[in-house]
Amino acid sequence: MAATAPPGVEAAFGAGGDGALAGLRWAVARDLRLAMRSRAELGVQLLFYVIVVALFPLSMTPERNLLATMGPGVLWVAALLASLLSLPRLFATDHADGTLEQIALSPYPLEALIAGKVLAHWLTTGLPVALLAPLLALQYYLDGESVGVLVAGLLLGTPILSLLGAVGAALTLGLRGGGGSLLALLILPLYVPVLIFGAGAVDSVRAGLGATANLSLLGAGLALALVGTPFAAAAAVRIALD
Amino acid sequence: MALNWTRYASPASFHPLAGKLIPWFGWGAAVLAAIGLWLGFAVAPTDFQQGEVYRIIFIHVPSAWMSMFLYVVMAFWGALLLAFNTRLSGMMAQAIAPTGALMTFLALWTGALWGRPTWGTYWAWDARMTSELILLFLYLGIIALRQAIGEARRADRACAVLSLVGVVNIPIIYYSVQWWNTLHQGASVKPTGSSMEATMLWGMLVMSFAFWFYAIAVVLSRVRSIMLERERSAAWVAALPEVGSAR
């Protein structure tokens, strides 16, 4: 990485870097490397997703039609919970060991660093959940087209969960009780539209309507979240460090 | 002459101003509520479809309006706090949250009581009721976040960020719930009698103003307490006549 010295810094000293892209790359690379070093934890999160999905049929008569009707909703709620479960760690470990201070003081824009962390979070939680969904959809007797729409919805919707979740995770940093249940209270209401459009997409297909409207709305939501949440999360991180 | 409104942004000068305003809004709320209830319960005619039970509308609709309005006002104070870092803004936002939550709860409660005789059920997954429920969760989240943080300055700013994220999301949530509702329930429950009697409308308007005045009075008196609590070591608090005479 070539960096040029910004004005005001004498040549005798190291140069400060700039550029949102470099910051984003740093955060993605580091968080992915850390995630790879603790793969077991990622596996546990996916298992949680699998188990939650498998619990619902056990709580009722596993009747084919009923399960096919409930399936999309159950898979989505489980995805919401899996995302929520992994969120507290997004900033908490960096906060506890002092790295978050260095991240906030980095010459790279904090918003870009946070966007990178969120991307890494999605790659390690949301993406596996979306890829695992077809397998679990078999337990709910969903047909091929429904499964395709379910996965498309999860691919569009789970990044929104990570982005919104980052704001909640930053707001609850360092609070009593680890912030886990408080985080759920803050974030789950905001997840409602994602749940509705995501599960609604599959319902529409099953009802013979196209899924385009729901998926487009999820896409629009993703665009909005991409633009807004890194700034909100950056503000929240600075507030937590003050 | 330009009014120097920033003067009132300092707690020391806002505290006495709020003290003077509270009786006006408090009594205003009482008088308006008396007129509104009289209009609603004595003057307005019985609804030809729902009978007397519709009269809960005079509480239900104003509280639902206030619940949404207060959230926007709270987010507005939050935005002011983040933009100008004025102490008063955070205190105002803190003072509004409980009243907003109360209004949301009232709207849900009266909605359930109204739903039982008209729809035959306390709870329906109606778009309005569902969004109102989510709004209650948003309020409770803000109150809980403040409780968990404890330190006033950080709590103010964190709640401001959360309320701004919430205010962007409220229309999206409302729209999504409506979308979901029309997809799943072909025949949605709608308020009957689109042609509303003039007296009913007047009753509802007057009651809305009563709720509004009540909210202002309560928020101002709560913000006075918050000011005293937060600035207890400040010179202006020690100089207050009621503090001085207590010594």
Place this chain on the structure above:
Amino acid sequence: MLEAHDLAGRRGHADLFAGVGFRLAAGEALVVTGPNGTGKTTLLRMLAGLSAPAAGEIRLNGNKVAPYSQELRSSVAYAGHLPALKDELTAEENLSSLVQLAGAPVAVPELRAALDAVALGRRRNLPARVLSAGQRRRIGLARLAVLRRPVLVLDEPATALDAAGIDLLAKLVHEHLDRGGVAVLATHQSLGLEPERVRSLVLGG
């Protein structure tokens, strides 16, 4: 180069200090001392740009700087109580990651030389988890040496360091001041700095 005027610090309801001011020219260090709870950390965090002063202003090269301003973020190297190390990464990976985060170019030979200089050369491939507190501190010293930022803000830098570690710290600060940098240190160690280069500030005195 670094000045502060009339700074006031507050934590919750408690006023920690007020009217703190100083002026550091190139090559000078400010040593902040005082009993626990008098606001040393609060003051250093203000100078690093992590929190806003309750009153007063901070100037860098004559320009007033706000918290998180670009100028502060590209000229200050801050080391707080927490080492900012990841247990899962090796010493070298930690150093490389922190240097990169600070926007500086990463040259592997330079990083290894810096680790050699703090006597961690043979342990550079060990995960930070197995290093002692003092060795973890030394990774922090290597970071400061590689970054060469013009302003050092170090909060209790001598904690957990042994005699040899403190010598390394003293050498780092000396070289930094010789290069014309400024340093703010909250420490009770003398570090052998020449009195004419040192301003001292006693909080809560």
